[in-house]
Amino acid sequence: MAKRAQKIDSLDRKVSIPDHVVYRSFASETIILNLETGKYHGLNATAATMLDVLKDAETMSDAVALIAGQYGQPIETVAADLRELCQGLVDRGLLELDTPTQRG
Amino acid sequence: MLGHAFGIDVDTSFPIPELPVRGGRDGFPRTRLEAADARRLQKDWPADEGRKVVDRTFPDGSPMLVVERHEQGFHVWAPRYGRHAVSGDGGRVWSAVPRVPAWRWERLLFAQVLPLAAALCGRELFHASAVALEGGAIAFVGLSGAGKSSVAAHLVARGALLVTDDVLALTVEPRADGVRAHSGTRLVGLDTNELATMTTAGRALFGAVLGRSDKAYLAVPVVDSSLPLRALYFLGRNQGREIDISPSEALASLLLGSSFLSYLDSSERLVRHLDVCARIAETVPTHVLTAPAAAGAKGVAAAIEAHALAVIRGGS
Numbered sequence: 291m292a293k294r295a296q297k298i299d300s301l302d303r304k305v306s307i308p309d310h311v312v313y314r315s316f317a318s319e320t321i322i323l324n325l326e327t328g329k330y331h332g333l334n335a336t337a338a339t340m341l342d343v344l345k346d347a348e349t350m351s352d353a354v355a356l357i358a359g360q361y362g363q364p365i366e367t368v369a370a371d372l373r374e375l376c377q378g379l380v381d382r383g384l385l386e387l388d389t390p391t392q393r394g
Numbered sequence: 395m396l397g398h399a400f401g402i403d404v405d406t407s408f409p410i411p412e413l414p415v416r417g418g419r420d421g422f423p424r425t426r427l428e429a430a431d432a433r434r435l436q437k438d439w440p441a442d443e444g445r446k447v448v449d450r451t452f453p454d455g456s457p458m459l460v461v462e463r464h465e466q467g468f469h470v471w472a473p474r475y476g477r478h479a480v481s482g483d484g485g486r487v488w489s490a491v492p493r494v495p496a497w498r499w500e501r502l503l504f505a506q507v508l509p510l511a512a513a514l515c516g517r518e519l520f521h522a523s524a525v526a527l528e529g530g531a532i533a534f535v536g537l538s539g540a541g542k543s544s545v546a547a548h549l550v551a552r553g554a555l556l557v558t559d560d561v562l563a564l565t566v567e568p569r570a571d572g573v574r575a576h577s578g579t580r581l582v583g584l585d586t587n588e589l590a591t592m593t594t595a596g597r598a599l600f601g602a603v604l605g606r607s608d609k610a611y612l613a614v615p616v617v618d619s620s621l622p623l624r625a626l627y628f629l630g631r632n633q634g635r636e637i638d639i640s641p642s643e644a645l646a647s648l649l650l651g652s653s654f655l656s657y658l659d660s661s662e663r664l665v666r667h668l669d670v671c672a673r674i675a676e677t678v679p680t681h682v683l684t685a686p687a688a689a690g691a692k693g694v695a696a697a698i699e700a701h702a703l704a705v706i707r708g709g710s
Contacts, residue, residue, distance in 0.1 A: 312665055314672035316646040323668050325661045330650055330668075 296387045298377050301350035301369060304388040305376055311384050313341070322384050331384060337375050344385075350376060398422060399504070400512035400519070400563035401576030401620065402484070410503070411496050412581040412604075417618040422576075423515040425485055425508075432477045432490035439469040439479050447657035461506070461657065468510060475502035484514025497581060497604040497611045504579045509561045510655060513663070517563040517576065518670040519654035522626075524557035524575055525549045526617045530624030531557045531575035532702045535652045540629040541691045544588045547614075548695030551596025556582070556616045561654055564623065564670050572677045573670060574620045583609035591692050625679050625702045629694070632684035637697045642682045645675050679705050 307313075313322040313333075320338035322331040333341060340357060347353035350372060358368040379385035397404045397413035404413060406427040444462030452458050462469040467486075471477040476491040476499045487507060491499040513519050523546040524533040532549075534542045543559050550556050558578030565574050582600075589597060589610060600612045628648050632638060642648055649671040674680065681701070685694050 310661075312668065314668050316672060316675040318643070319646055321646045321650070321668060321672075323664055325664060328659050328664060330646075332646060 296380055298350075298373055298380065298387065301354060301373060304347070304349050305344055305380075305385050306388055307341075307345055308383070308386050322379075324382070324384055326383065331382065336371075340372055340375055341379075344372075344376070399508050399577065399579045400558075400561065401517040401565060401574075402508070402512045402515050404508065404511075408489075408491075409496075410500065412500050412504070412579050412613050414577065414580060414616055414618060423484070425487055425511045425515065427487040427489060430479070430488035430490050435469070435477050435479055435488060435490055439464055439466075441469075444469055459502075459506070461510075463657070467514075470502070470506050470510065472502050475499055478503070478507045480507060480510050480514065482514065484511040487511055495605055498607075500579070500581050501583075501611070504581055505561065506655075508579075509563070510658075512563050512576075513655055513658050516666070517565055518666055520562045520564060520652045521560070521654045522562035522652065523559050524562050524623075525554040526557050526621055527554050527624070527699070527702055528706050529621065530706060531621040532624060532698065533557075533562055533575060533626045534629050534698070535626060535648070536629035541694065542629060543583060544585060544691030545629065545695045545698065547582065547584050547588055547600070548592070548596075548692045549699060550599060550614060551592045552695060552699060554699070556580075556614050557621065558616070559583070559614075564674075565620075566670055566673045573623045573673050575623045576620045577616045577618065580613045580616055581611060582614045583611050586610045588691055591690065623674070623678050625681070625705050626674065627698060627702075628680070628682045630682060630684045632686055634686055635688075637683065637685040637689050637694060639681050639683045639697065639701050642680045645680055646671065648682075649674055649680075 310325040311322060313320055320333040343353045343356055354365060354369045354372055358365045376385060395406050396416040398416045399413060401422055403416055403422045403424045404427055405424055408429045444464040447463050448459060448461035450458040457473060459472045467482040468480045474492060479488045509519050522533045522535045523542040524531045525546050534545050536542050546559060557575055559582045561578060563576040567574055600614055603610045603612055605611050628642055653667055
């Protein structure tokens with residue numbers, strides 16, 4: 291039975307790249323390979339930058355703050371774009387939501 | 395006889411005329427190729443124990459080419475062209491070839507069987523032809539009918555050495571920056587009209603026609619080594635009047651779509667293919683060449699030669 295995609299209800303969660311996913315950078319895009327399906331997926335340069343930041347960030351919110359600061363963009367705009375990207379990748383099995391993080 | 399093709403050494407128990415003889419290079423992974431009995435192969439590799447991964451038929455429904463995946467490897471056969479079994483690691487091939495002129499059964503051996511063994515030995519395969527220019531390989535990628543073989547032949551007629559026709563084996567060298575292109579075999583299938591457009595001196599480089607079917611088959615000398623891949627061209631058509639050569643956009647999808655033997659879909663192979671494509675994108679100048687039909691393969695070859703020499707000499 292296909293795994294049900296998770297819904298991103300909060301950006302205060304960490305995401306990670308599953309073991310069955312590999313990605314490589316090309317000149318103008320990044321290609322993600324899902325080894326479970328054998329399918330390739332393309333990311334443009336902006337989305338690839340987000341993914342790079344996400345894989346090392348503690349939470350998606352941390353990634354938003356970093357990207358917004360780095361590129362001088364409003365937090366709300368970056369948060370919306372990043373949420374959309376992450377949800378799309380989660381839906382395709384290319385990204386996993388980790389268990390909620392307790393922040394204090 | 396010890397030959398080589400597609401980045402593997404082939405230790406064969408029977409003569410294969412158009413398989414290049416191994417020179418004094420460093421050793422490649424070795425594949426032992428042994429003569430076998432066709433009925434024995436059918437018995438040892440029964441169709442009902444395999445899964446068809448290639449099943450091409452003629453318009454009347456009769457089989458043209460069948461490849462079955464078995465637990466122990468692959469069974470490849472085509473009526474009148476031979477029957478072969480390839481071990482799962484690519485190290486052993488058992489071949490039953492029919493009593494017909496060698497170039498006929500070599501077509502199946504060179505187009506499917508040895509490339510399959512090479513892929514199982516870790517070589518990455520692309521649907522491409524290539525020639526050697528100034529110590530490097532220049533490759534042409536394109537769909538069937540795009541003119542890869544014809545362009546390569548015209549470049550050979552202009553003085554380049556053939557690297558491979560139709561199947562290009564590549565490896566990423568761990569301690570090097572680039573990608574290496576491995577030579578194929580001497581058998582080349584050419585549209586007879588292309589032979590007619592060559593100069594007498596150029597045509598002489600190809601020797602006699604070995605046989606004909608849909609194409610004329612000839613034996614052409616190939617480079618006796620692997621070479622660094624220096625440039626890559628995607629061939630296509632345009633509706634204009636001139637040949638256009640532009641840096642390729644959508645490079646990743648063009649490269650990933652040029653895989654040969656795509657039924658080999660293990661995780662290891664998929665990652666390797668992605669790695670080789672990424673390395674090409676990083677280190678090899680790649681261009682899309684589109685030409686009007688009127689330019690002909692001869693015109694395209696001349697344009698590629700001039701462009702590739704500029705790329706190589708310019709170091710970009």
